[in-house]
Amino acid sequence: MSESDGDADGDRAWTLPDDLEAIREALIAWYEADHRDYPWRRTDDPYEILVSEVMSQQTQLDRVVDAWEQFLERWPTTADLAAADRADVVGFWTSHSLGYNNRAKYLHEAAQQVEGEYSGEFPETPTALQELMGVGPYTANAVASFAFNNGDAVVDTNVKRVCYRAFDVPDDDAAFEDAANELMPDDRSRVWNNAIMELGGVACTQTPRCDEVGCPWREWCGAYASGDFTAPDVPTQPSFEGSRRQFRGRVVGTLREYDELELDTLGHRIRVDYVPDGEYGREWLEGLLADLEDDGLVTVEDGDGERVARLKR
The missing domain is CATH 1.10.340.30 (Hypothetical protein; domain 2)
Structure with missing residues (x-):
């Protein structure tokens, strides 16, 4: 990890990965290969x-x-x-x-x-x-x-969410601005700002779609590694009715996407405030899975030192 050149005192609490060039190239290549084709993106x-x-x-x-x-x-x-x-x-x-x-x-x-x-x-x-x-x-x-092609890094809600999840940038406007500008390659604000906003709008959404859309930052992303997709604009405890039915549906939808997952990874992917030992943790998740097993929808088996949930075929 490396700190910004402008942080002479070395007291910044967050850092970006050392291989910024690889990060930049990965995002731009992902964007240029396929992105939403809005007509204003075809004009200057x-x-x-x-x-x-x-x-x-x-x-x-x-x-x-x-x-x-x-x-x-x-x-x-x-x-x-x-x-x-x-x-x-x-x-x-x-x-x-x-x-x-x-x-x-x-x-x-x-x-x-x-x-x-x-x-x-x-x-x-x-x-x-x-x-x-x-x-x-x-x-x-x-x-x-x-x-x-003459701007600074754009810092909107999507960009903040990406920086918070991928690089653990704290929920602070100045920190987000610093991180976004440090990430952006020189003289490429046009493609870069389009690309990072596309990342937040398509892949790093409130409910993330990392594998589904092939997020180019998975190998560097802290949230992808931990399964904790909390973000400043993602409520820690959404209000809803019929919560048990809602999360049963999320379990089935997530397992359709990933085929099989270790229980704690599954928990983080269906609920941003999932904590293994917390109120909405392993015991709560196993109760949902038991109901789904009774319905013949999922199976839960012991894997390599960890229990694994998968859809029943």
């Missing part, structure tokens, strides 16, 4: 990217696609949007259920700024982009990264 036009970022703030990405395409068909450039009637822009926003209407107003004003103050050319750095109306640090950095 800062206006088109800004529209996608503003629309995505309150709307699921799959729903944004149609709205984004229709918006750009109606107002294909900043000049077109700047000349539009603001009521029409807000009306479009409302009719497509894109969240707070003030975002539409700010986007319209930002287009007018680009045309009136920047001669139709977008500023290219995160700091300069924040001069545009309604553009905060996150959006400015995203546009700088995806349009100009």
Whole structure:
């Protein structure tokens, strides 16, 4: 493990692996081999990217696609949007259920700024982009990264979850920012930020899909090694009804994915607050498995020094 070059006192409580280059190459190769094909990932036009970022703030990405395409068909450039009637822009926003209407107003004003103050050319750095109306640090950095390959590391909820689980970065905004920037290779913010957000959005989700989607960081990931997938945005004790039925279903679903698992590994994968000796631990899990055995769905057998659960074939 190695500490950041900027941590001269050597007192940082967390570290990243020594082989950062291998980590970077693995993630970029995974992303470039296969990723969700959103249309704004196929452009470096800062206006088109800004529209996608503003629309995505309150709307699921799959729903944004149609709205984004229709918006750009109606107002294909900043000049077109700047000349539009603001009521029409807000009306479009409302009719497509894109969240707070003030975002539409700010986007319209930002287009007018680009045309009136920047001669139709977008500023290219995160700091300069924040001069545009309604553009905060996150959006400015995203546009700088995806349009100009000139951003810092993006630190959203997905990236925080990845850093927390994979490298044990503490739940602290400054620590997440340090880790994300240290992980990012120089001069590659466009592909890197897309890739690490894709990792959090597809593989390192609240319920992780590590093996299912071939997470490229499994060999370095602390959560994958321990089976403990706790994260800042993952509740330690979700509220639900019929909890026993819910976790019976999780057991069956997990064993379908992994075929067989040692009991403690299974416990961690179906419940983030699983502790072998705790309230929701080995005894609780064995009770679920006993019920499933009675139903003819699973078997539990002794393995090499550990009991193993598997689906009954």
